[in-house]
Amino acid sequence: MSRYCLQCGKSTKACICEWIHSLSANVELIILQHPTEAKKPMGTAKILTLSLAGCYLFQGENFTQHVEFNLLLCESDVQHFILYPSDLSSGVSAAKEAMSNNSKVRIIILDGTWKKAYKIWQLSSNLKKLPMIHLPKDLKGNYRIRKAPSNNSLSTVEAGYHLLSLLEPERDFSPLLDAFNHMIDFQISNMPAGIFKRNYS
Template sequence: MSRYCSQCGKSQKACICKWIQRLTSNVELVILQHPSETNRPMGTARILKLSLANSHYFVGEDFSEHEALNQLLSDHQYHHFILYPGEGALTHNQVADKLDNGEKVRVILLDGTWKKAYKMWQLSSNLHTLPLIKLPENLQGNYRIRKAPSDNSLSTVEAGYHILSLLQPEHDFSPLIESFNQMIEFQIKQMPPGVFEKNYLQ
C-alpha cells in the first residue's frame, strides 16, 4: 500500500479526501501553479482541483508556449480573466454581468507567493492581453499555518472560494472553506505543544 493518497497526493495520514465535496460551478477555474508549490504539504490549490470537476490545473513558471493552456485561451466561447489586483482590474460585478447575459467565463488563478505569481505573469506573454479581475480589499484570510505579508492575504483556495461566491451568489461554495479549515486544524494538531502559538500567533 502506498504511503501517499493517489487522489490528493498527501500522505495517507494527512489525506484530505474525506473532507472534499464535489461542487458544480458555471465559472471555470484555471489554476496555474508555480513548481515550488507542488510539494508543499499545506498547499491549498489541490482542494480546488479535487472539488471542482471542471477546473483546470497546470504546473509551470512560463506558460507562454503551454499547449493545453493556449488551447483553452483560444476557445472564444469563453471570456478569460486573471485574478490579480493590477491597474485597471475589473470588479466582480463587472464580470458577473457577462454571466447574467449567459456568457461563459473562466478565471485564472496564479498559485504561488506574491513574488512568484508576479514572475509567472511577467514570463507568460500569453496572459498579458487578458483582462484582470480583483477581489474586494476587505477580505481576510485564515491561513494560520503559513506566514502571510498582510492580514488580507488569501490562500489559493480562499481566493477561489471568494471569486466563485461573488460571481455566483446563488451557489454554495462553503465546502471549499470547510475543507480548508479541516486541513488547517489537522496540521495544527500535528505540531508539538507550543509550536503553533510561538511561530504563528505573534
C-alpha cells in the first residue's frame, strides 16, 4: 500500500481529501509552481486544484516556451491577469471590470517563496506582457507553520480564496480556507512539544 494519497499527493496520515469540496467559479486560476514547492508537505496549491474545476497547475521556472501554458494565453476570448504586486499593478477591480464586459477571466498565481516567484517572473518573458494586479494590502495571512517576510504574506490558497471572493462575492469559497486550516492544525498537532511555539510564535 502506498504511503501517499493518490489524489492529494500527501502522506496518507496527512491526507486532506476529506476536507476538499468541489466549488464552482467563473474566474479560472493558473498556478505556476516552482519545482521546489512540488513535494513540500505544507504546500497549499493542491487545495485549489482539487477544489476548483477551472484551475490549472504547471511546474517550472521559465514558462516562456511552455506549450500548454502558452496555448491558454493565446485564447482570444480570455482576459489574463497575473497576481504580482508592483508599482505598476492595479487592484482586482481591473479584473472585475473585464468580467463586467463579459470577458472570461483567468488569473495567474506564482507558487513559491518570494525569491522563487521572482525568479519565475524574471525568466518568463510571456508573463511581462500581462496586466498585473494585487490584492488589498491589509489582508493577513494565517500560514502559521512557514516563515513569511511580512504579516500580510499569503499562502497560495489564501491568495486564491481572496481573489475569488472579491471577484465573485455572491459565491462561498470558505471551504478553501477550511481545508487550509485543517491542514495547518494537523501539522501543528504532529509537531514535537514546544517546536511550534519556539519556531513560529
